[in-house]
Amino acid sequence: MKAFQVNWLRTLCLVLVFISVSGVAAFAAADEHIYDGANLLSESEIVDLEAVATKYSQEQNVDFLFLTTADENMPPITDYMGDFFEQWSIENNQENVVLLTMNIATRDVYLAGFGTAETTLDNKRVELVLDRIVPEMQNGDYADAFRETVTTSSRYMEYRPGVNPENILLKSWFQLLVALLLGAGVVGFMLYNAGGRVTTTASTYFDGDHTRVTSARDHFRNKTVSRRKVPKNNSGGGGGFGGGGTTGGGTSFSGGGRKF
Incomplete structure (x- = not known):
């Protein structure tokens, strides 16, 4: 009987280990996330970005990929990006991908979300990420832009789909400010009501029985007219593309692109 219990415990442990390993293997981040065909990154930057991409890929169950090229004769960036994704997805058996594609020759950048990322990183959130990374690309800080893409996209994906992650109501500092203001208001109200009440009013010293208005007169003094010129809106478009x-290959994706 004792031997049976020992064997049963060993079997149970093996099953638990198998389940744990299977759970980890259910999503395994790709071995390579940086495909720097344009040679924009140093070896140390690639090593650092690979570590960041692997960490957040495992946390979000979405692979963060970066694809760069310097081909002036390349087809539209969305076509180039789509062809790369279809081939990569088959080779790695993974459809949940956030893919940033950049052509340094044409100064085009496109960010796309595939699979579950199509919802968690929708078109509006893609535009918010681009707002952050395009200035860094314009300054040539490509490694910082790539790192910002991973961290910001991952943070946005934590919010419920359809919610604007940059809404001021969701900011911790704003919630703290509101709490402080409410607290100050409550304390002020309590202090105001802690003192004695003022019972003297304007009618206290006014004798209505022996006071009356003898005459009333309106006198027009002057008239002032102000004019304001309404400026015309001459601003042009933003230069974005995609959506x-x-x-x-028929795979749908969210996305957005810009010139930088």
Whole structure:
């Protein structure tokens, strides 16, 4: 009987280990996340970005990939990006991907979300990420832009789909400010009511029985007219493109692109 219990415990432990390993293997981040065909990054930057991409890929169950090129004769960046994704997805058996594609020759950048990332990183959130990384790309800080893409996209994906992650109501500092203001208001109200009440009013010293208005007169003094010129809106477009679509292989994606 004792031997049976020992064997049963060993079997149970093996099953638990198998389940744990299987759970980890259910999503295994790709071995390579940086495909720097344009040679924009140093070896140390690639090593650092690979570590960051692997960490957040495992946390979000979405692979963060970066693809760069310097081909002036390249087809539209969305087509190039779509062809790369279709091939990569088959080779790695993974459809949940956030893919940043950049052509340094044409100064185009496109950020796309595939699989679950199509919802968690929708078109509006893609534009918010681009707002952050395009200035860094314009300054040539490509490694910082790539790192910002991973961290910001990952943070946005923590919010419920459809919620604007940059809404001021969701900011910790704003919530703290509101709490402080409410607290100050409550304390002020309590202090105001802690003192004695003022019972003297204007009617206290006014004798209505022996006071009356003998006459009333309106006198027009002057008239002032102010004019304000309404400026015309002469601003042009923002130069963005994209907004999601479908790859040549039929895979839909969210996305957005810009010139930098």
